[in-house]
Amino acid sequence: MTESTPLLRVRDAEVTYKGRGRSAKLAVRGVSLDVHPGEIVGIVGESGCGKSSLARAMVGLQATSGGSIEFLGERVRPLPIRRRAASMIPLQMVFQDPNASLNPRRRVDEQIGEVIRGSRKAMRQAVPSKAEVDALVADALDRVGLDPALRRRYPHALSGGQRQRVAIAKVLAVDTKMIIADEPIASLDASSQKRVGALLRNLVDTMGIGMAIISHDLAVVASIADTMAVMRAGEFVEKGTAEQLWTHARQPYTRELLGAVPSLVSRAA
Numbered sequence: 294m295t296e297s298t299p300l301l302r303v304r305d306a307e308v309t310y311k312g313r314g315r316s317a318k319l320a321v322r323g324v325s326l327d328v329h330p331g332e333i334v335g336i337v338g339e340s341g342c343g344k345s346s347l348a349r350a351m352v353g354l355q356a357t358s359g360g361s362i363e364f365l366g367e368r369v370r371p372l373p374i375r376r377r378a379a380s381m382i383p384l385q386m387v388f389q390d391p392n393a394s395l396n397p398r399r400r401v402d403e404q405i406g407e408v409i410r411g412s413r414k415a416m417r418q419a420v421p422s423k424a425e426v427d428a429l430v431a432d433a434l435d436r437v438g439l440d441p442a443l444r445r446r447y448p449h450a451l452s453g454g455q456r457q458r459v460a461i462a463k464v465l466a467v468d469t470k471m472i473i474a475d476e477p478i479a480s481l482d483a484s485s486q487k488r489v490g491a492l493l494r495n496l497v498d499t500m501g502i503g504m505a506i507i508s509h510d511l512a513v514v515a516s517i518a519d520t521m522a523v524m525r526a527g528e529f530v531e532k533g534t535a536e537q538l539w540t541h542a543r544q545p546y547t548r549e550l551l552g553a554v555p556s557l558v559s560r561a562a
């Protein structure tokens with residue numbers, strides 16, 4: 294069996310926060326994982342276990358203090374925006390709060406258009422015509438299932454679920470190959486959670502992108518991920534397919550996380 298080359302390769306990654314004086318906090322302690330095209334890897338654990346620190350390191354927003362993180366064979370590390378290599382543009386992040394990535398003063402289509410023009414510039418490609426940008430914006434909105442009638446709205450005139458769809462459309466508009474999503478559905482109501490979760494699964498299946506989803510909610514991740522890693526105090530304590538972890542968790546900690554979910558969501562068929 295030949296296995297595809299991973300998009301993202303994390304080996305023994307560590308994140309350390311320097312405190313006052315000599316104290317330092319080792320928030321991520323030597324974790325390893327691969328994310329392949331067409332795959333969703335879920336990273337789950339309770340609050341403070343180091344999930345966001347790992348997510349930020351995987352996308353180059355946080356320095357690592359050990360190990361290595363590579364995207365398409367190139368080292369991922371924090372760099373000022375203007376020095377960020379064009380080769381890192383296909384590695385994008387979706388945040389828990391869609392407002393973090395939306396400009397409140399720009400209409401939906403304007404901000405997606407700006408992202409398209411900005412990425413073309415960064416990649417030293419020809420400036421796209423207005424007609425081309427319009428078509429790409431329409432395509433991005435279509436992919437995330439947003440009603441085209443909403444394209445002239447400002448973010449404040451959208452629901453939470455619609456705002457998260459726009460945030461996802463922005464990352465899809467730049468030829469994205471890999472998305473790191475940090476609690477992408479935690480801020481949404483229950484019905485939007487299901488719909489946006491299904492959307493993420495569908496994007497991975499139809500576009501062949503890779504995705505790492507970080508969440509405190511094992512049930513939500515298990516319903517859409519292929520493989521999962523359970524994180525505790527900065528380490529992965531259990532790894533397996535979503536099915537294995539859902540049905541045969543070996544570690545008591547994983548079973549505790551499962552036990553914290555009163556109404557079990559069945560895995561998507």
Ligand SMILES: Nc1ncnc2c1ncn2[C@@H]1O[C@H](COP(=O)(O)OP(=O)(O)OP(=O)(O)O)[C@@H](O)[C@H]1O
Pocket residue numbers: 310311318320338339340341342343344345346347509
């Ligand atoms: N900038 C920082 N400086 C110092 N310590 C930090 C910093 N960011 C996070 N930490 C600490 O690192 C540990 C891991 O935090 P992190 O936010 O990665 O966990 P998390 O699992 O994402 O939690 P949550 O779901 O609550 O965001 C925690 O003990 C946290 O207090």
